Amino acid sequence: MKTRDIVAELPKGALAWLREGPWTAGRLAHGRSLAEALADPSRAAEWAEAAPPLARDTLALIVQRFGPAPFPEEKLAPEGGRPPFGWTGAELRLAVQLLRRDGIVFALDRPWGDRLLLVPADMCAVWRRLLLPLRVTPLPEGAWMDSCDAAASPLSHELVAAWSAIRRSGLTLTAKGAPRKQDAAKLAAAMRLASEDIPPLTVPPAWEALPASAVLALLLGRSIGMLKRRGQAIAAEPDKAAEAWLALPAAEAELRLLEQAADSLLAAGAPGAWLAAESLRDLAPMRWYLAADIAKALPTKEAAGAAEAWIRFLRAAGWMETGSGAEGAALRWIIEPNPGRLMASADGYDRYELMPDLEAIVPPEVPPGARWELELLARRLSEDVVAVYRIDAGACRRAQADGTSLEQARSALERGSGAPLPGAVDIALRDWFHAAPANSAGQPARPSETPPPDKSPLRVLSVERPIVRRDESHDEATHGDFFGCADAAARIDGAGPARSWDAKAPILSRRLYPGADGVPPGWLRQPAAYHASTRKEIVERAIGWRAGLRLSKDGAWIDFVPERVVPDEHGGWRVRGRPFVREAGSGKPVLAENPVDLEALEIGTLMISLPEAEHAEIYRPIT
Amino acid sequence: MPVIEAGEPLPLALRSSGGLTGLRDYQQAAVDALLGGEGEAARAATAESTAPAAAGGSGVVVLPCGAGKTWVGIGAIARLGCETLILTPNTVSVTQWIRELRRATTLGDDQIGAYTGDRKEVRPVTVATYQVLSSRGGERGTNAHWPLFQDRNWGLIIYDEVHLLPAPVFRLTAELQATRRLGLTATLVREDGREGDVFALVGPKAYEAPWKSLEEAGWIAEASCSEVRVPLEPDCAERYADAPARARSRIAGENPRKAEVVRALLARHEGEQALVIGQYLDQLRRVSRELGLPLVTGDMPHGERQALFDRFNRGELRALALSKVANFAVDLPDAAVAVQISGSFGSRQEEAQRLGRILRPKADGGGASFYSLVSEHTDEVEYARRRQRFLVQQGYRYEVRRWTEDGSAADRPAAESSR
Incomplete structure (x- = not known):
């Protein structure tokens, strides 16, 4: 889901505190809407520059693990208190609240009790570029490659031809709402792409047996707004968004198509693929990069594993070229994949x-x-x-x-x-x-x-430079209509129907941690000596909150993230966890690689370190 | 690289007297492109040793009609100085080649032979028709004439109008492996899309001169092209509408009103020599009768045909009606007007060949006029559009005009702009 769509659904209560957020309030002057402010890449850039390291690292973790897919908060929690993330679970929890306050992460309450978090899809790519840029050095200019393998023309040409064929003769659907096999075969035969080059597509069962290239043409036609369902047929009738796409210069149109293809093909729940696809867009066009260097530089192993299939698709789509040189397999973009680097088209070459x-x-x-x-x-x-x-x-x-x-x-x-x-x-x-x-x-x-x-299909296309809006095509009814079955929308969307956004304001105080107001204040204020049973209670409370402990052992202070209490063979207990030190400057915990056990008797004075008490003042923009 | 045999040496030279000035610059360029620096070296090698000559020297030369492709062939023969087999589409072409060889080179009559249905002369330079080489009749259906050619040590085979090259002929001549091949054509287009076969069979395109370039240089006449749309009479339109698709083109092609257009155009070009060219013999006979024009057809005896051509060339005949013989090398250099009253469907090559009949530079420096008569609102319009495509690609523009009901305003254009 995109920022605009989410904001449109938010209840008034949520809109109120979002508008007041420190990173938002100042940007709503001059009639600017909340959605525009939240989706502003320059705001994102400033936030990435000035936000506290905890919030930045948490957002990077979310983007890296989940991409734009909604995820249960519980899946995030285990990252806390472990390398490489480092920050404690309690800090992670606070960071999520900060990200909600700043309109970066949104929370969905599901009817059956679980809660989903998500970063809007349009902003996820922006955050990825800011927080997880792919750093790879290209090969020298003029590097020679053998066995270069690139499609002669980009995907948009294939698709325009396929959609034109549908415009000419329509595409009848069967009673199950799928194109007829012979029509789909004809559409596929006219396309250059082979089914094995296309990532698995999410479609209703009636569509699954159809050739992947035909399905791709139809899916992307719907996404772009070129195709719509008309009764028992699919017709080529560009909507406003499609007309805006058609009016774009070739390079930008291709880039938008790449984005739509990623949206359509990189299914929710496969963030490795999404991350790989997005990361590759940092590479400069027309420069060769070694595939091995890219695999090393990708942020996660999942992304490195998923990159190959996506690169195969990009090559088949005429967007990338692969080859092999003296140092091994290499690849390069042959379109501009990054909107920030798009240049104006040379005059005169855009005419036939x-x-x-x-x-x-x-x-x-x-x-x-x-x-x-x-x-x-x-x-x-x-x-x-x-x-x-x-x-x-x-x-x-x-x-x-x-x-x-x-x-x-x-x-x-x-x-x-x-x-x-x-x-x-x-x-x-x-x-x-x-x-x-x-x-x-x-x-x-x-x-x-x-x-x-x-x-006439030839009414003049818009000559303005519009924003390609996807409101119409992301409408659930349209989704369901196109595929002929309502539940396809849920399968495809990921978030599904029956959602209600969490309108509760973010909690940036101790109230975030259940029962924090009920514990003796001293547990949270400064280290003190306690009876063994109290010490155990404090440790267990810290474990429950996923918070760190500050404790003394053998006369030295240790910061420690407890993971669990383990009974020992003498009837006592010990606590297993990871000691850490805080990085100078960022304050990020640098955790021991492996957990260690602390005997109960070794623990001298201790307190629970809850983040709100330590860092509250620095979680605001510098104004 | 395959070894090319030099062939049996044949000393000859180009004449440079009696009004002959040798090859024009583009003809020389074509020979050079085909043979490179070869020729002199090859002759020296074959004269002094039995070692084979350098390889290379096969390809296709594309020059507009009237630009003197024959001279390119003769230039190649003179450069290589070897025995040569020349293959042409018909006996008229055979006659023309022999005439040019005698005129342009130092070869004697005993060194030039014609091999056709009527004559069987295998000599150091032999001009044969494609048909005679592809005819069967020998033992077990083989070509009866083949051994005569196989026994000769040809150094060069020239394929005139190579775009017409039938595959069986090539298969046969391909056995003469170590021989250079030269293909000559004005229109390397085929409606079956097999132009590329020519390159595979003969060699790559070695030289091509755009029509308009030679026109600007004055080597071919400047030509204006017009399409005249002639309405069908009501009864004819009714027959056309009722006819099955395959019969329609003939009805449109034989539109009786075309005769009055021909009459008006001939009157308009009073004093200029004209050709009236058509596809359908009945139509041509009718036009010939109505307008008093001699008619030349393919089944006319060669001598009779040549006699009419000679009278036309001497200026004794002002106009001729021609059937499809006009598609091939017909030497009528002073023809300045061609009126095409019907053609074969969408043949681009035929259109270009017919225009080519009037492209020889005129003695008075005047231009040429080509008219294509097309029945309005019939399939002929689309066929014409296709036929014209090659010439349009060469830079020719067709003025589209509509023949009015009373025939009084043939100049009125059908549209605001021309093609």
């Missing part, structure tokens, strides 16, 4: 050339919108780095039957080519849009009347 022989030479920089319009009027003859189309009588007549006028066709071609039409093209269009052979009286048929402009 329309020839007098009715062929259109389409270079790779031509945006998808121009191809989409061209596919309505022309037949694709070849697809390589440069595609070749031919304006086609059959296509034009079909376009006319579907409501496109001669003027609209002419405008579309002039728009796409950036030049007046060659005479031969103009004549051909006039011939085809005035259609009709001679009737029996030897007279030409009357030209068709111009249909209402808004019925």
Whole structure:
């Protein structure tokens, strides 16, 4: 789910304390909405720079472990008090509250009692870039690779052609709501991607036997907003978001498609794959990197393991190239994968050339919108780095039957080519849009009347630079409608229906720890000597809160994270846990690699270290 | 690299007197591209030793109609100085090659032979038709003529109009492995999409000169191209509408109103020599009768055909009607107007070949005019669009005009812009 969608669902109570958060209040001036403020990458960058290390490390841990997938808080808790994370469980718990206060993490209450946390999907990628950047050195420029293996053209070209085929003839669905096998096979046969190059797709059972490339075209068509369900068929009817995508320059459109593909293909619950996919986007385009270096640099083993399958997909999608050199297997991006590095398109290269022989030479920089319009009027003859189309009588007549006028066709071609039409093209269009052979009286048929402009697929696409909004397509009803079964939405979404957001304000005091107000204050204030049974109670309380202990042993002070109390053979007890020291500056606990046991009798004075008491003042932005 | 045999040496030279100036620059460039520095070295080698000559020297040369591809072939023969087999589509072409060889080189009559249905002369330079090489009739259905060619030590095989090269002919001549091959054509396009086979069978494209470049340099005439859309009469339109698809092209092609258009165009080009070219013999006979034009067809005896061509070339005939023989090498250098009244479906090569009939530079420096008559609102419009594609790619632009009901405004364009 994205920030905007979450904010739209939050109850008023939650909105109130979010608006007042120290990292938010100052950004709501000048009519800016809460969602805009929370989704602002510059806010995220400032937060990452100035936030306390505890909160930053916790957020990095969440992004690394779970990505944008919702997760039960209990799955996070065990990370506390262990290397490499280091911070105690109690500190981790406080950090989650801080992240909620700052509108970075949101909490969902489920009806059956469990609670889920999540980082909005749109911001998860931003946080990953800030907190877990992939640091890999590229090979020198000009490094030579053998056996380079790259698709000649990127995925958007394949998809525009596939969606155009659906626009031409629709796609009938069976009674079970899946495309017919022969139609799906035809769609797949026309696509370059092989099923084995596509990660497993999450679809309803009726769709599972269909070729993966056809399903991918349909899933991405729905995600982008190009395809929608119309009764027992799928139709190609771009919505506003799709029109915005079509209007983007080629490089940006490809990047957005990459993001949609990651959203669609990297299923909730597979953060290793998500992390790998996102991390790879830090690599600079057109620079070779050794695969072994990337695997070492990825933040987790799961990500390193998942990277290979994703890279295979990226290569098949025409977004990455792989090769082998003197130092081993290597790869490089052949599109720009990072929105922050996108450059404006070079003028003039984003137009196709329309020839007098009715062929259109389409270079790779031509945006998808121009191809989409061209596919309505022309037949694709070849697809390589440069595609070749031919304006086609059959296509034009079909376009006319579907409501496109001669003027609209002419405008579309002039728009796409950036030049007046060659005479031969103009004549051909006039011939085809005035259609009709001679009737029996030897007279030409009357030209068709111009249909209402808004019925034509060639109404002008938006020329503004819009934000690609996904509101419509993430609507649950649309989800369910597209696949023909309501519960598909839950399977695909991950969060599922029946959710209510936690409206309770974050707790940044001791009340976060159950019973903290009921224990003797001295347990929390300063180390003291206690009876053995009290010492055990204090230790067990610390274990319950996952908090650290500050204790003296043999005259020296030790910070210690207790994990469990273990009875000893003499009827006493000992506590197993990890001693730690705090890193200068950050205060992050550096824990012993392996747990040790402390005998009860070894423990001198002790207290429970609850984080709120120690760090409250530094959990605010520096203003 | 395979060893190419030099072939039996044949001393000859190009004549440079009697109005002949040798090869034009682009023709020389074509020979050089094909043979490189070979030729002189090869002759020296074969003269002095039995060692084989350097390899290489096979390929295709693409030049517009009227640009003198024959001269490229003759230039290659002169450079290599070896026995040569020339294969052409028909006997008219055979006659033209022999005429040019006699005129342009120092070869004697006893060194040049024609191998056709009528004549069987195997000589150091032999010009044969594709048909005679692919005909069967020998033992067990083999080619009866083949041994005559196999026994000769050819150094070069020239395939004239190589785009027409039938595969069986190539398979046969491929047995002459160590021989250089030169393919000549103006239009390396085939409607079956097998242009690439020519490269595989003969060799890569060694040289191509764009039509418009040679036009600008004055080596071929400047040509204007027009498509005239002729309406069908009501009864004809009705027959067209009612006919099955495969019969429609003939009805459209034989549109009777085309005759009046031909008459008007010939009148418009009074004083210029013209060709009227068509696909359908009935139509051509009708036009020939109505307009009093001599008709040349493929089944006419060669001598009779040549006689009409000669009269046309001498200026005794102002116009000729031609059937598909006009698709091939027909030497009518002063023809300045061609009116195509019907054609074979979407054949780009045929369209280009027909334009090629009028592209020889004119003595008065004037241009040429090509008209393609197309029945309006019929499939002929689409076929025409396809036919014109090669020429459009070469830079030619077709002015599309509509023949009006009263025939009085043939200049009125069908659309605001031209193709």
